[in-house]
Amino acid sequence: MPLNRATLIRISTIDRCLQNRYRRWTINDLIDACTDALAEFEGRSTPVSRRTFQNDLALMRSDRLGYNAPIVVRDNKYYEYDAPDYSITHLPLNDEGLDALNSALDILRQLQGFPQLASSIDIISKLNEQITRHTSSTARPAMDMEHVPGYKGTEFIGAIYDAVRKQQTIVVEYQSFKARQSEAVVVYPYLLKEYRNRWFLIGEKAANRAPQVNIFALDRIHSVTLHKEVPFRQCVDFDPEHFFDDTIGVTKLIGDKARRVVIKIDRQQAPYVESKPFHRTQKVEQRFRDGSIQISLKVVINNELERLILGYGGHAEVIAPPEFRARVAESVRIAASHYDG
Numbered sequence: 001m002p003l004n005r006a007t008l009i010r011i012s013t014i015d016r017c018l019q020n021r022y023r024r025w026t027i028n029d030l031i032d033a034c035t036d037a038l039a040e041f042e043g044r045s046t047p048v049s050r051r052t053f054q055n056d057l058a059l060m061r062s063d064r065l066g067y068n069a070p071i072v073v074r075d076n077k078y079y080e081y082d083a084p085d086y087s088i089t090h091l092p093l094n095d096e097g098l099d100a101l102n103s104a105l106d107i108l109r110q111l112q113g114f115p116q117l118a119s120s121i122d123i124i125s126k127l128n129e130q131i132t133r134h135t136s137s138t139a140r141p142a143m144d145m146e147h148v149p150g151y152k153g154t155e156f157i158g159a160i161y162d163a164v165r166k167q168q169t170i171v172v173e174y175q176s177f178k179a180r181q182s183e184a185v186v187v188y189p190y191l192l193k194e195y196r197n198r199w200f201l202i203g204e205k206a207a208n209r210a211p212q213v214n215i216f217a218l219d220r221i222h223s224v225t226l227h228k229e230v231p232f233r234q235c236v237d238f239d240p241e242h243f244f245d246d247t248i249g250v251t252k253l254i255g256d257k258a259r260r261v262v263i264k265i266d267r268q269q270a271p272y273v274e275s276k277p278f279h280r281t282q283k284v285e286q287r288f289r290d291g292s293i294q295i296s297l298k299v300v301i302n303n304e305l306e307r308l309i310l311g312y313g314g315h316a317e318v319i320a321p322p323e324f325r326a327r328v329a330e331s332v333r334i335a336a337s338h339y340d341g
Helices: 005-019 027-042 050-061 095-109 115-133 154-166 270-275 303-310 322-337
Strands: 071-074 078-081 170-174 183-195 198-205 214-217 221-226 259-265 283-287 293-299 316-320
Touching (some): 027 050, 154 183, 154 221, 183 214
Antiparallel strands (some): 170 183, 170 221, 259 316, 283 293
């Protein structure tokens, strides 16, 4: 059965609670503990349902992962382990359990470099030790996610993540590529966003006179500290779940609206663009006899969209809107001029 990160967090939380025999745990107590753990490790605010909790208990009690956890209910109310020294981290796992944990850990290992996962590493390490002890050979990696060696800014992810989740005002020492020196900026942090292996803080400067979002690249940040004197303020026009739905990349202002963008893709690149769309709004509007296609997008026109199109070189042609076509054409002319003569 598939065992994802959220399931690992929940069953590890239940196990940790039930090992604490100095407290009596009701179903609501355990559900609250699981909800809090998911909020801390994954930023989830949705409460764990009773059905999910009951499924987790059934998984722990069963032999599917080799746990056979002796979870009992006392007085029809309180959950506990029938064996005082029991823990899921102390038991050998069956083959199915080892395979499931190996798959989950293969994913989790790719994320261990991020500071906000530091408190999860202990659980990961213990599970990894269990796997190592019960396999005759070292598991070979089956997944390799792209990383940027030496990328600056990852050391601030943990602090920013906590500030976003706890809605705390921060002071960011920031230096843009155009600035000669850094400056301290008071920021209301709203969202951490990754785009093409670069991380960005989406927030709002406290000094803004009108509601607006500001974008800070983490590799341009020198320091992050909490500002306890300035209360956090939420921008009512910023919805972190949907603000970037119509955007490729991170460049977008509150007033920006999505536009219909039409692009022609030649026969050579058409299969790739269809199999990996530019954006979720992509539609094939026309197919030509030579194998080329004409697609449309409903997106905000920004630098990231332009760079994406330019990356296809002569294989892509912007048809509409006219002003964006002219903008891309000018970039192409400038690029071509570097090769003249």
